[in-house]
Amino acid sequence: MGDFRLGLAIAAGKMSALSIRRLGRGGGTALPGVVSNALDHDILDKLAARVPGGCVVVAGTNGKTTTSRILAEILERSGLGVIHNRSGSNLVRGITAAFTEQVSLSGVPSGQIAVIETDEAALPEIVRRTKPRLIVLLNLFRDQLDRYGELDSIARSWKETLNTLDPSQTILINADDPTLAAISEDSPARRLSFGFAECQYTLDHLPHAADSAICRRCGASLVYDELYLSHLGDYHCEQCGYQRPALDYGAREIQLHGLDSGELTLGIGDDALHLDASLPGLYNLYNVAGAAATALTLGMPSWVVQAAIGEFKAAFGRIERVEIENRHLVLVLIKNPTGFNEVLRTLAMSEMVDPVMIVINDLDADGRDVSWLWDVDAEHLAEVEAPLSTAGIRSGDMAVRLKYAGIPESRITPLGDLDTALDRFVESVPEGRTAFILPTYTAMLRLRELLHKRGVVEMFWET
Amino acid sequence: MKLTICWLYGDTMNIYGDRGNVLALAQRARWRGIEAEITTLGVGQALDPDAVDIYFWGGGQDREQIPVSSDIQGEKGTVLRQSLEDGAPMLAVCGGYQLLGTHYHPYGEAKLPGIGFFDAWSEAGPERFIGNVVVDSDRFGSLVGFENHSGLTYLGPTAEALGRVRIGRGNNGKDGQEGCVRNNAVGCYLHGALLPKNPAVTDFLIQAALQRRYDIQELEPLADDLEVIAHAEAIRRAEVTR
Numbered sequence: 001m002g003d004f005r006l007g008l009a010i011a012a013g014k015m016s017a018l019s020i021r022r023l024g025r026g027g028g029t030a031l032p033g034v035v036s037n038a039l040d041h042d043i044l045d046k047l048a049a050r051v052p053g054g055c056v057v058v059a060g061t062n063g064k065t066t067t068s069r070i071l072a073e074i075l076e077r078s079g080l081g082v083i084h085n086r087s088g089s090n091l092v093r094g095i096t097a098a099f100t101e102q103v104s105l106s107g108v109p110s111g112q113i114a115v116i117e118t119d120e121a122a123l124p125e126i127v128r129r130t131k132p133r134l135i136v137l138l139n140l141f142r143d144q145l146d147r148y149g150e151l152d153s154i155a156r157s158w159k160e161t162l163n164t165l166d167p168s169q170t171i172l173i174n175a176d177d178p179t180l181a182a183i184s185e186d187s188p189a190r191r192l193s194f195g196f197a198e199c200q201y202t203l204d205h206l207p208h209a210a211d212s213a214i215c216r217r218c219g220a221s222l223v224y225d226e227l228y229l230s231h232l233g234d235y236h237c238e239q240c241g242y243q244r245p246a247l248d249y250g251a252r253e254i255q256l257h258g259l260d261s262g263e264l265t266l267g268i269g270d271d272a273l274h275l276d277a278s279l280p281g282l283y284n285l286y287n288v289a290g291a292a293a294t295a296l297t298l299g300m301p302s303w304v305v306q307a308a309i310g311e312f313k314a315a316f317g318r319i320e321r322v323e324i325e326n327r328h329l330v331l332v333l334i335k336n337p338t339g340f341n342e343v344l345r346t347l348a349m350s351e352m353v354d355p356v357m358i359v360i361n362d363l364d365a366d367g368r369d370v371s372w373l374w375d376v377d378a379e380h381l382a383e384v385e386a387p388l389s390t391a392g393i394r395s396g397d398m399a400v401r402l403k404y405a406g407i408p409e410s411r412i413t414p415l416g417d418l419d420t421a422l423d424r425f426v427e428s429v430p431e432g433r434t435a436f437i438l439p440t441y442t443a444m445l446r447l448r449e450l451l452h453k454r455g456v457v458e459m460f461w462e463t
Numbered sequence: 464m465k466l467t468i469c470w471l472y473g474d475t476m477n478i479y480g481d482r483g484n485v486l487a488l489a490q491r492a493r494w495r496g497i498e499a500e501i502t503t504l505g506v507g508q509a510l511d512p513d514a515v516d517i518y519f520w521g522g523g524q525d526r527e528q529i530p531v532s533s534d535i536q537g538e539k540g541t542v543l544r545q546s547l548e549d550g551a552p553m554l555a556v557c558g559g560y561q562l563l564g565t566h567y568h569p570y571g572e573a574k575l576p577g578i579g580f581f582d583a584w585s586e587a588g589p590e591r592f593i594g595n596v597v598v599d600s601d602r603f604g605s606l607v608g609f610e611n612h613s614g615l616t617y618l619g620p621t622a623e624a625l626g627r628v629r630i631g632r633g634n635n636g637k638d639g640q641e642g643c644v645r646n647n648a649v650g651c652y653l654h655g656a657l658l659p660k661n662p663a664v665t666d667f668l669i670q671a672a673l674q675r676r677y678d679i680q681e682l683e684p685l686a687d688d689l690e691v692i693a694h695a696e697a698i699r700r701a702e703v704t705r
Binding site (some may be wrong): 212216221362368369370371372373374375393394395396397399400401403404406409412414 | 474475479480481482483486487593594595609611627654655656659661674686688689690692694695696697700704
């Protein structure tokens with residue numbers, strides 16, 4: 001070994017993680033990364049290079065936590081030790097912290113392969129430093145624009161990054177996203193793709209939250225032969241002939257089963273793999289298809305892929321069921337217009353009548369500009385009879401959004417501050433019944449704390 | 464009765480919840496028993512000003528602003544400008560606001576000419592103004608929104624600002640002003656979206672449209688309990704975040 005600086009950095013990072021947990025100050029997911037990175041600036045590069053099976057980077061606006069968790073589960077079931085930033089702390093310091101924790105003091109990794117969930121803005125640096133064997137790109141949606149500047153600049157920085165790869169590296173893209181198809185075209189890396197080959201669930205027109213209806217090759221409007229979710233679909237350009245790349249992993253026989261589960265078949269003929277997942281909504285079936293395609297590309301046995309997906313439980317906060325005072329609460333994280341749209345679409349398709357509370361915060365991690373609520377098709381909720389409450393720092397904004405979606409004011413209750421709203425909402429739910437809470441990211445964290453105080457759920461970093 | 468709301472370049476200049484403004488105009492007309500139709504007018508499509516009651520013009524990414532600037536040169540820009548001179552109501556936010564002035568000058572690139580309806584011009588600035596805003600307007604009282612722009616707008620001597628910035632940076636971060644008003648047209652940097660949380664502006668635009676089309680002077684009041692809550696909440700948020 002003999003890398004004194006690296007050893008010191010690892011030790012310091014581990015100690016700060018431990019002391020943060022002892023102090024009860026949250027999960028200690030990012031600060032250890034700051035500490036160890038300060039002591040050795042190349043710590044992430046060095047540790048990543050020591051992982052024998054290499055690194056897999058997973059990025060995308062929606063679904064990166066779920067997809068990387070499914071992937072890690074498959075790899076573990078295949079008998080591999082997996083280094084993974086499981087807490088969802090996906091900026092450089094959080095990823096550094098995860099590596100620091102999962103190596104021995106002398107710098108020997110505890111696993112054979114690394115699965116790195118990466119924030120959109122952090123992708124270029126993470127790719128440069130970890131030199132991944134495989135980069136999985138799920139989608140690129142408008143998300144928290146005040147943090148990132150404009151969507152175009154993310155797409156440009158991704159493209160530059162992909163162009164620096166070499167042929168020994170692989171990119172796996174969701175080809176249903178025209179932006180991803182366009183920015184990966186010129187990369188020297190091997191490119192594979194997944195997507196929906198056939199799907200009965202289609203949209204008539206692009207939702208308001210959707211972004212890229214423009215051909216990035218020639219600037220003309222793209223024509224969709226099929227549109228599945230936001231701007232994801234099977235598309236072509238009438239002007240220059242550009243079209244969705246051929247699918248290496250095409251999903252067919254897609255079935256949704258309300259808020260409970262879904263299924264699909266990946267590939268055709270002898271290689272066709274039927275996948276049942278206890279995850280609701282088309283957006284999750286994209287995650288399932290992406291994780292399965294990644295695992296198959298890495299050479300994992302198909303029966304392991306099938307079994308791991310069949311038994312996978314949703315990642316922290318994405319969909320979670322808890323019991324409180326003899327009521328069933330279903331918690332569904334919302335973090336941007338597209339994710340929110342798909343949750344509402346899934347609720348509307350299952351014709352549910354149970355009470356819903358939407359909790360909107362406007363802290364940094366939620367997006368400080370709540371304008372995005374207006375890109376959400378809240379009109380879906382006008383179709384169902386459910387009573388609707390709003391809460392959180394921007395409870396009023398959400399209540400107004402619902403009103404302008406055409407929902408009668410008599411069905412809208414603005415409850416304000418979440419701490420008091422939670423009890424009032426739970427009391428409003430008849431005993432034995434189910435209710436839904438849809439919080440933004442920091443609202444979810446607060447909600448977990450409040451539920452924890454009532455003895456309801458374990459804090460997420462304990463799992 | 465019917466009002467037609469024309470969303471200028473709604474297919475490409477549609478960002479930060481601009482749709483909320485169009486929805487607010489349509490819904491507040493409908494709640495008063497007035498039919499509301501929303502149309503969009505894109506690049507290369509001719510403008511018939513007699514078919515429009517209220518214009519909305521939103522923001523866009525730079526990629527989308529260039530073809531729009533060329534589109535308003537010549538006949539279409541002249542027609543639009545004349546319509547506003549004649550008193551057609553409009554709300555323009557961010558990119559649309561900039562193009563109502565004489566020009567927008569992006570950093571290191573050619574100037575993008577506007578229609579010159581406002582005595583105002585804009586240029587790219589070194590810093591991005593991001594955050595909650597409260598503006599005090601003589602016409603509308605307090606206004607709340609969220610600014611997110613690096614373009615700086617300067618008003619000429621004949622221009623009237625929409626209001627004074629109480630919290631936030633405003634047109635250019637220097638003169639304490641936000642937006643511009645002329646006749647029945649309002650331009651500003653306020654996202655949020657602006658109209659749902661500031662119904663006084665929405666009703667001003669609807670009132671102006673009804674007066675022009677139907678000679679109606681009075682607007683039926685609506686219950687704005689939720690809007691008032693959201694407006695007050697936004698002021699509190701601006702106070703603690705900036």
